[in-house]
Amino acid sequence: MRINDYTAVNNIYTTKKLSFKSNSRKYLQWNEDKMYCISKMFRNDLDWNALSNFLLKNFKDKDNVKTVMFAASDGSEAYSLIISLLEHSSHQNKTAQKFFPIMAYDIDNEIVKAARSGYINTTRSDRIDLQIRCDDYSNYLTETDKELLIENDPTSILKTDYVKTMKAKRILTDNVLFNQADMFAKIKELNDNSNTVLMCRNVLGYFENDKIEEFVKLASQKLKSGSVFVIGNHDFVLFNIDDCLKKYGFEKVMNNVYKKA
Numbered sequence: 401m402r403i404n405d406y407t408a409v410n411n412i413y414t415t416k417k418l419s420f421k422s423n424s425r426k427y428l429q430w431n432e433d434k435m436y437c438i439s440k441m442f443r444n445d446l447d448w449n450a451l452s453n454f455l456l457k458n459f460k461d462k463d464n465v466k467t468v469m470f471a472a473s474d475g476s477e478a479y480s481l482i483i484s485l486l487e488h489s490s491h492q493n494k495t496a497q498k499f500f501p502i503m504a505y506d507i508d509n510e511i512v513k514a515a516r517s518g519y520i521n522t523t524r525s526d527r528i529d530l531q532i533r534c535d536d537y538s539n540y541l542t543e544t545d546k547e548l549l550i551e552n553d554p555t556s557i558l559k560t561d562y563v564k565t566m567k568a569k570r571i572l573t574d575n576v577l578f579n580q581a582d583m584f585a586k587i588k589e590l591n592d593n594s595n596t597v598l599m600c601r602n603v604l605g606y607f608e609n610d611k612i613e614e615f616v617k618l619a620s621q622k623l624k625s626g627s628v629f630v631i632g633n634h635d636f637v638l639f640n641i642d643d644c645l646k647k648y649g650f651e652k653v654m655n656n657v658y659k660k661a
């Protein structure tokens with residue numbers, strides 16, 4: 401069974417909050433049904449074009465931008481951001497370069513290993529999104545005969561012909577570093593100089609309310625004025641994270657994008 405973003409956001413399956421274990425991509429609901437969480441290229445809870453334009457403008461006076469991505473999963477999100485920034489930047493990509501390398505973290509070793517392999521499983525919908533967003537997506541990803549198998553991953557175990565493993569080109573792999581880390585620990589190491597983009601999407605919504613607030617509070621202590629915090633639709637499922645972010649000094653810039661006041 402594959403649960404898409406729309407279903408996940410619009411159905412509150414359970415009143416019991418779920419938390420991740422080391423392999424967090426498959427878990428049981430209260431009724432013992434399996435539920436999967438997945439990532440995908442250009443996940444549609446963000447306006448990627450507007451986000452890229454906003455980031456390029458917001459940090460236009462900064463020489464370097466620290467792009468930190470928690471819950472980075474299989475690399476879909478990092479690759480989406482790199483492609484969006486490159487496709488929107490001027491001066492032969494020079495304005496995008498200051499956002500790289502993205503420091504991408506996930507708690508799940510298996511998914512970090514997959515992301516580091518430089519291969520990625522794409523669905524037909526991923527490839528359609530790529531076609532819409534890039535002049536020519538073969539600049540970024542090429543087809544391959546290799547099969548990337550990820551333990552417990554719903555996309556890779558679906559042996560259907562619409563799932564294709566693709567190889568990311570160096571323009572993607574050179575611009576992101578994938579490492580294993582727990583975001584609750586890693587955020588404490590953040591040193592911001594009003595030049596950080598913190599992506600933490602579709603993960604907080606799985607935690608208990610006090611853990612979500614703890615993380616937002618840490619983000620608020622670490623991020624200085626002008627830095628940006630990006631979340632996802634799933635982070636709203638059982639908690640008003642918008643109110644919480646405002647309480648800790650973040651202003652909404654666009655859907656799922658906040659700026660430290």
Ligand SMILES: C[S@@+](CC[C@H](N)C(=O)[O-])C[C@H]1O[C@@H](n2cnc3c(N)ncnc32)[C@H](O)[C@@H]1O
Pocket residue numbers: 420423424425437438439440443470471472473474477505506507508511581582583584600601602603632
């Ligand atoms: C639903 S996926 C979201 C992926 C991506 N951010 C997106 O929005 O498509 C959640 C990811 O969070 C990771 N995760 C869960 N707890 C974490 C933690 N404490 N620190 C870092 N990553 C975590 C999981 O391993 C999983 O890959």
